[in-house]
Each structure stands twice: as structure tokens, then as C-alpha cells.
Amino acid sequence: MVVEKALIVDPIEGEYTGDVEFEEEIINIKRYDCTPKYVLMPGFVDTHTHGYMGIDCMNANKEDFEKWAEYVSKDGVTYLFPTTVSHNFEKLNKVTENFSSANHHSLIGLHFEGPFINPKKSGAQNIGYIKDYEGKLPSLKNVKIITFAPEINGAERLLKSLPNNIVPSIGHSDAPYELFKKFLETGVNRITHFPNALSSMHHRNIGIVGGVFLHKPYVELIVDFIHSSPEFIKLVYDIIGPPKIILITDSISATGLKDGIYELGDLLVKVKDKTAKLEDGTLAGSTLRYIEGVKNFKKITNCSLQELSLVSSFNALQNLNFNMGRIKKGYIAKFVLLNENLDILKIFQ
């Protein structure tokens, strides 16, 4: 297969025009000057998504996971990491088992959001399932990311007990700056849906929000202009910068469906005007589609396409130690083809 006369966007080499020849892998790239007919970017990667089109990660079976992976490819997502909420180990083991039975090239890992988080920053998680680390873990088969709070009892032991291929991400945490910094120093390098459900910045204790601005770990970012204002997104772009931003959706099962009542784990979520909230008004994930977040980010930051390929694909894979997400000879061929308005024309995967 050949895509001809494309504006090729590689996260490292940047933007140039030419042809890309590929099968499962990229076979050859011909670089030459031309007026490009479309934009070719690495496929998007969503490392934090709870559901889509009626499917909820906590209750998905083999077929659901596979359908989910097909559905989101329409939004440009070529790798997704279905994300749990806090629950008992039995239930989490079941999710792991179902996920592991699914067979789709876009399903390369799970994200465990909790249960080792701070109940004071529960967000839309069920407090009844949130817990300290007491030496036991659910099955971690195919889990690639685990969101935890540094201030829970046993947090240090939790990190030591994790296999090397699982990336810990700080989230749902009220940690003061000093504790946060201590965990960064042990090598933690990722933050879950920054700055939501994190200790805020005060000028006499800069908290996690200020600490992130200071030390610049990888940050997950929901760009729906509901979880954060456009100005806050611009600040994150200015201060933390494109090499450390990972766009996510945090989407729930209501995504792609009408307003109404949905489930997130065991909790009821009301969706109105695309905003998902618990009864008490707490934001409960999003109904954001990946391509919308990509467009929103471009619009508010006026970033380059190269930067966009970093935040929508490369950084997420890099953070998880996958050597993918580039348009370069020998790399896996997963692409999204867009027009100049970033409307998706076609997915190759």
C-alpha cells in the first residue's frame, strides 16, 4: 500500500512531503517536495478511557473489548488502554481475564485507575472500593499503567511490588509537595488526568499542581474544555511543553451516545450537554472523542503538527516503553490520514 503526496508528520523528524509505502510495517518513505493532498500522522493512542458507545471497561466481555477497539478507530485511535475504576480484586481480576481473552491489534494494555488512591480525592470513584496497599494485588496481567496516590499507607511497598513493565502514575492524590517530590525522586514520571483530583497549587505549598509545573513529568490531559479551561490548557502547553503532554479522553460508556443516565463502574452518571457528572455534581469522566481533543488542543495552543503527533501518540508510547508511534522505515504502520482541518479521512492499521 502507498500513500502518495502526503504531508508526513513524524514526532522526531518533523513534517515533510512525500510517499509512504507500507504493509504491516513501513517499507519505504520517498521524500520530495510537493503540494500535499493530506496529512499523515501516527495513529492516536488513548491511555485512559473507561468506555465508549455503551461499553464499560468494568463489565466488558471479550467481544466488547474488540468492538470498542474497532469503534474508536473512527476517532483515529489505533492503540487504547481500557481503564478500570476502583473495585474489589475479584472484579478487577475478571476485567483482566476478559481483556486478556480479547484479540485486537489495538488492545495492548490495561490502565488500573485505583484502587490505591486517596478517598478524599475520589472524583467519580466509589469510595467503598478505595483502599491502602496491604501487600496484596489483583492480577496484573496485561496491565501497563497503575494510578495510585503517594499518601496511601503502603505506597512505597506498592511501587516496589510492581513489575518493571508497569508504569505508576500519580492520581487522585492530595499529597503535599514534599511527598510528591519524594516519589518523583524514586522514578515516578507520570500524572493521571492533570490537574483534576490532585492537590492544588498554593504559594506556600505548591502541591502536586505546582510540583508538576516545576518538575515536568509526563501528564495525562483531557482537552474537552470541561475538565480544564482553555487558558489552563494553554498554560500546560507553555509551561510543561509538548514533549511531556499525553492527550487522553477519560471517556465513559456514554461517549458517542445521547444524553442520559449511564454507569461508570457501580456509580450512576448523568450526561447532559456532553458533560458527565455524578449526582453531587462531581465530574465523572468525559464523553470526549479522541479526535475532538486533538482538534481542541491544536486550536487553543496553535501548536505544530509535529507537536500534535507527540501529544497524541508518541509520548504515550514512549512513556510506556513501546518503540512505536513513528513514521519511519521499519516501524509498525498505524496511521491516521487527515485533511487540513484535521478531519479524519481514513485509518490505516
Added chain:
Amino acid sequence: MVVEKALIVDPIEGEYTGDVEFEEEIINIKRYDCTPKYVLMPGFVDTHTHGYMGIDCMNANKEDFEKWAEYVSKDGVTYLFPTTVSHNFEKLNKVTENFSSANHHSLIGLHFEGPFINPKKSGAQNIGYIKDYEGKLPSLKNVKIITFAPEINGAERLLKSLPNNIVPSIGHSDAPYELFKKFLETGVNRITHFPNALSSMHHRNIGIVGGVFLHKPYVELIVDFIHSSPEFIKLVYDIIGPPKIILITDSISATGLKDGIYELGDLLVKVKDKTAKLEDGTLAGSTLRYIEGVKNFKKITNCSLQELSLVSSFNALQNLNFNMGRIKKGYIAKFVLLNENLDILKIFQ
């Protein structure tokens, strides 16, 4: 007079070694390589100081202002802007009159902090004197800076009524981001003791604190590690940058004296371990000496001496449209001579 073999620090041309010959003005600079014997910097400028060594701006007479100017020269300050707190116009007129009668080369302007500020962000100001703008102003003779809150009634008219040579500075304000931005767009370009007594940053309304990080106006900064933590100072340095930071002391009459009970305007202030507070625990100015703030800033940011000359002198003068604060032929000769630890050896002025 000649200072020989100095490390000369100019805010624009940077750091180099040589001799500086001067009388009232700089006559000649000889540049050559040598091992410098000391550091020569432009004299420091304190644009926000309520008092020193028992002298309080609100009650100072001619001699007090002159003594004050002499006292602070020991801390390297060669221009100071005594700063009022909110009071009635009669009292403010008296301050202006007394200040205008004083005769000292370091006294080149007053700073009016209030009374047109937000009582909800009064800090250590007497709420009884805080007011909206109703078309009347106290005497503004020699006033160079006026701190105001954009959300008071009449704020736009207030700005229009100010002479061009008075710089408005946003402070003691709870303005939401949008209002703050509107005033920046009208040309306001200075913030009073950032980030104290300002609307804080939330990710769905970034407030003045977030707005300052986004738009980078000049910011007054108290570097006593009491008003803000060292990490917050580092954030301001990283995000806003040396070209826009103006070090101030916000010092009160207790500065240079022992712990005890002092006055700030009409309010009683208790000073313990160098921290000045009202009875309710609100911070009430500082007991910081200018050179201590300079050393603190250098220590936490590891900035260059050139950057230090920006934040301690040049920016303050630039913001107020004074063509001073440089070590360059023809400029007024006001210097501070320091050793490599930034201990003050001598003042030339």
C-alpha cells in the same frame, strides 16, 4: 572616583571585568580581562516598602523619610518608593506633603497601595478605609505607582483619571481571569506582591495567578520564603522569567528591629521570628531587608548576576519609565559593591 578590577554587572550588556570611573554620572568604563576583586551592580530599587527601623510611611515626617533613605542604603537600596496603606484622603494628602518636603536623592516617588482595592482581599489593610472610586482622588504629587483592584466600582474611570506618569498595579484583587485579562488589554502591566492577596489559580478559572503565568506582566515579588515558598519563587523564575520580576521587600517599620508589637497604618502588627502578622494571623508585610531578598532569590533560582541586576534594579526602573539602573557611560552612578557571597562592601550614590 574609580572602582578598579570589578566584575561589572549591567542588566543589558551582562557581566565583564574592568574599571568604572564616575562622579555623579559614569564618566568612563575600561573593559579588560582580570581576576575581579568584587562585584559592581546597579544600586537596588525597592518599589514597595511601608517602613524601616521604626519609621512608618503613614506617619513619617520630612526627616523620617530622609533617615529612611539613608538607612536602607546599607541594604544596597539606592532608590526607594515609600508605600502607603489604605486611609482617608486627608491622611494620604499629609503623607504626600511630608514626602514631597523630604530631600534625598533616593526618594523619587511614592507607591499608593490602595485605597481602591477589594475588601475581600484586604490582607493587612484596614477595611474601614478601602473604597470604590467615586471620581475623587487624593493628592498624587510624586506618586509613581498606585495599587488597585479591577473589580472595584469605577476601576476603569480611575485608570482614565490617572496622569500618564503613574503606573497602575493590580493588587488586593479577587478578579476572575476574564476581568483581569480585560485590564491587561487596556495596558495595565504590573502586579502588586504576586501572588499574595490575588485570586488563585483554579483549572476552570485560572484567576489572576494563572493569568499572570499566561500573560507575564511585571510582578512584584517578596522573596522572604514566608510570603511564598522557595518552590513558588522557583516557579515564578521559570515561568515568568527574570525580565519581568521586580524584587520588593514590603517591609514594615519593625524591619531592622527586635520582635515585638508594631504599627502598620492604624493596625497593630505582632512580629515574631521576623514574621509580621495581624492578630488574626494574616501576614502584615515583612521584615525583609532588600539584600536578604536578593540573596534568597539567587540561592533558590541559581540565576546569573545579570539576571539579578534585572530583578533588583533595572526592571523596577524600566517599568516606571526611568532611564536608569545601568552601568554604562552617561548613566547616574548609583552602585552597590559586593563580594562573591553578595555581602555588601560599599554603596556608591
